[in-house]
Amino acid sequence: MEGFEQRTKGGLASKPHVAVIGAGLSGLRCADILLKYGFKVTVIEARNRVGGRLHQQTLPNGHLVDIGPNWIHGTTDNPMLDLAKQTNTEVGSWDTGSYIFDHAGNPFNVDDGEGHATLMWDIVQDAFKHSNKSSKDIHHDESLHDFFLQKVVEKIPDTEEDYEKKRKVIMQMSELWGAFVGSPVFSQSLKFFWLEECIEGENLFCGGTYKKVLDTVAKPVLKGAEIKFQTKVERISYRRDPEEKVKIQVEGGQTLEFDDVVVTTPLGWLKRNLDAFEPALPARMTKAIEAIGYGCLEKVYISFPRAFWLAPEGEVKRVQGFVQWLSPNYAPESNPEQWNQEVVELASLSPENSHPTLLFYTYGEQSQYLTSQVAGLSSKEKDDFLMNFFKPYYSRLPHYSESDTDCVPTGCMATDWLHDELAGFGSYSNFQVGLENGDDDIRTMREGLPNQGLWMAGEHTAPFVGLGTATGAYWSGESVGRRIAESYGRTKRRSLGLGNL
Structure with missing residues (x-):
């Protein structure tokens, strides 16, 4: 509170002005909390939309799908599940056995x-x-x-x-x-x-996509905050003493001034843009950002005219939920490294949200290979490459027939976070071999530099049970919004009914 008193004496406006860099889930939640506590909020977003990695696109078959998070991890006091229920978003799981193919492509019983x-x-x-x-x-x-x-x-x-x-x-x-x-x-x-x-x-799989959840979280921010879309941040000059403003230089040379700034950019962006901070971040903060790993989970959706893998009328043999192909040795040209393949089928969701689509998850070297191979290709060339790459696997599902038109893909869509600058050229924080102080690294980023007006939020600063998840991103923004309000003495003056804050 001492810092608050000094800044007040320095002539701080009655309505403190906070910048939130990034309009992903953490940034939106943080902005919402700050607005509730009476702050003036400006959200600076480099994309032309809200959501960040929490985004949807439409498949060639007309169905909307998530290109970021697909899952709600955990059901005990999870605000994502609460929001899903509030918005009538379908979530669920598959109560079926494991469908696993061995290295030769033969199914285990x-x-x-x-x-x-x-x-x-x-x-x-x-x-x-x-x-x-x-x-x-x-x-x-x-x-x-x-x-x-x-x-x-x-x-x-x-x-x-x-x-x-x-x-x-x-x-x-x-x-x-x-x-x-x-x-x-x-x-x-x-x-x-x-x-x-x-x-x-x-x-739980978010069968109805995260769209209505995102719309609900974004609504108060779109209404109450100033949002600068398509605005890239180039430099963040945080305070050296309490009377200074935090300055943000954006692409094009304009400099904006604020009382505090919340950086909600992905961890991958922080890793590549440490020189954007002025003065340089403290050594412990820099070490924390560099130490935590950053993944490359990608998704490939492949749609068909009909879900041939489900049992025809009167037959029992069918596949529902997850399927895995272990160390396949039968695609030596396309997959010489024998990368495992994993898919979740989307045809056995509720009638409202089901569609004949297979969702493949890739990571590591396979993600790097696939995204690099399709880079620069036309839409048709990209589709042809991906459908051919995954054909050795989906062609082993029950009821597949080369001559059946229901087994010929109608289109596909693939994510490419690895080549997305704003996503930090990857997706999701993780914890790699060699890490010596991982918990302290997370705490260091989570703490930020509040005395200098620099705060951090995002899935990499979440509570330990929410790291790398949409819930964690949401919680992190919520926490920072509350902490900023506390630093100005505003939480003691207001009771906002903020639930589990």
Whole structure:
């Protein structure tokens, strides 16, 4: 409060003016909180829209899909779930077995597949427990992959029939973890694996997309704040003493002045733009930004005339929910590295939101390969390349026939966050091998430099159970908005009914 008193004596306007850089979920939530507390708010957004990575596009078949978050992670006191219910947005999961294909493209029977999946997730849970309990004693170079190598021997002893084959399958399945964090299991820190834990409860797929949720969060900000779209920030000059303003230089040379600024840009943008801050950020803050990993999770939607993988009338064999192809050796030209493939089918959602589309998730080297291969291609060339790349996998689904027109894709759409400057050339923070002080790094970014008028928000500054999630981004903006209000003594003067703030 001392800083507040000094700034008041210096002639601070009765309505403090705060800049929020970025109109993603964290920026919108922060702006909303600040408006409720009576601040003047200017949102500076480089895109021509709100939402950031929380965005939707329309597939060739006319259905709207998310190109950013698809999931609500956890159901216990999760504001995303509350907003989904409030907006009548469909969410749900698939109560089905695991559909897994081995390295030769042959399906496991459902019981075996379910058994392998259960064992794989048991080891993941063991890793969470071990990381939570013994983080201080785990070497920073140990990976989740290392933990799997150790545990698979314990879980599948030499006395078990076909133990070598079973161990190999579980190790192949362990690589599926990459689709959760956007980076390979080999680079996942075991020491800080506990930071990947989410809110308790189910992981729910947002079948109705995040659009109505985003519209609801954005509405009060679009109404009450000044929003400068298509405005790129080039320099942020934060305060050296309490009487100074925070100055933001935008592309074109204009300089804007504020009492405080909240930076909600993605972690990847921060990593590449440390020189945008003046003076240079403190060494501890710089180290934190550089230390936390940044992933490259991408999505490819491929649509068909009909969901051929669902059972025709009178037949039992069908696929619902997730399907995985482990270390495929049958596409040597297109996939010589034998990258796992993982898909969720969208045809068994509710009738209102279902459509005959397969959603493939990619990460790591595969994401880099696919996005680079289609860069610069025409729309048709891009579609042809992607449909051919994934054909060895979807052609193994039940009821596929080369001669059946229902099995010929009608179109596709692929994300490309890896080439998106404003997304920081990637997507989602994560915790890599070699990380020594991951929890303190997050706390450092979360704290920001409030005495200098510089605050930070985003999924990389979220509470530990929300890191890398839409919920975490929302919470981080909420927290910073509240903290700024507290720094001006405004929370004591007003009761706004802000729920779980």
